[in-house]
Amino acid sequence: MAEANAYAALTKAFSGLGVDESLFISTLGKWNRHQRESYRVSTPGFFREDERHFQRWDDQHILQLRQEFLRLKDAVVLYTMHPWERDARLFKEALLLKVPNHDVIIETACTRSSEDLLGARKAYHSLFEHSIEEDIAHHIQSPERKLLVALVSSYRYEGPRVNDDLAKSEAKIFVNAIKNANKKKLIDEDDEIVRILSTRSKLHLKAIYSHYKEITGNSLDEDLEGDLTLKQVVQCLCVPQAYFSKILIGSLRLDVNESAKDSVTRVIVTRADDDDMKLIKKEFQIKCGTTLPAKIEEVANGSYRDFLLTIISKSD
Secondary structure, X not given: OHHHHHHHHHHHHOOOEOOOHHHHHHOHHHOOHHHHHHHHHHOOOOEEEOOOOOEEEOHXXXXXXXXXXXXXXXXXXXXXXXXXXXXXXXHXXXXXXXXXXXXXXXXXXXXXXXXXXXXXXXXXXHHHOOOHHHHHHHHOOOOHHHHHHHHHHOOOOOOOOOOHHHHHHHHHHHHHHHHHOOOOOHHHHOHHHHHHHHHOOHHHXXXXXXXXXXXXXXXXXXXXXXXXXXXXXXXXXXXXXXXXXXXXXXXXXXXXXXHHHHHHHHHHHHHOOOOHHHHHHHHHHHHHOOOHHHHHHHHEOHHHHXXXXXXXXXXX
16 A cells, blocks of 8 residues: 555656656655566556567656756746846747747736836847847738737836726727628727727726626627637736636646646746736636635645745735
8 A cells, every 4th residue: 555655646746737856755766676667567657568568658758757847947047037038038939939829929018017018128139139029020920910019019008097988989999890890800900909909008998898898798808709819918908817817727737738837837927026916816716716826736746836836925
């Protein structure tokens, strides 16, 4: 029974987000070659036996474990960076993927203050000797390019004044655009949508969001279900806690791909110093039925788990 419990504990240490370094030392480090062989035979999920009765690591699991050992380092490095450098580097990584990651660009462009977004653009100049705008235009050829360039170029008013009549009028622009949309994307056919989303203050956009629901009975992001980019933009501008909690709920599972796992680090580290984190944790608990710390305890391992829990505890 003790041996079975040790095997189960070690398998958990190899699974999930991050790795449990202390368990490797206390258990695996003390095993002799026969105990290690017995573990390999008992764990076909990680090892497989060939026709020569040779137990070998599954190649995919070797790659996965290397990634999991690096996860804490990546989180610490990101957390230690100046926020402007961090955002600039995340922009660049997102654009260099085979399929550029629009999510990272949208998150940063729509949730940072005007000064911090400008700072990230300056950092991008210093690091890569290009502007983020020209790199988006170069790497992204889809219709979303126009909106993404406009969002990262934005310098929004951040004062308290909102023209409620104008907000109601612009809510009707969204109502009519969505009602009359054909098979083309709204970004393609309605420059007014791009103008409003990329220039209006966040308080003004939240007023539009509220008026849209009064007029239609639906949330604006609900009615943009068929246009993922616009939906993400609206959520990040108007209800960021809903957007980020949804990413965390989808990513804090054992069966997700590496990109989804990376989202956990990105969201928690980049939101750690924002007022948003408290709202994200509250929204997460409402949607998931458990707290964010409890879910991290369940899925993550070792020092990576402890680091994430320490970061999010700052917003308690």
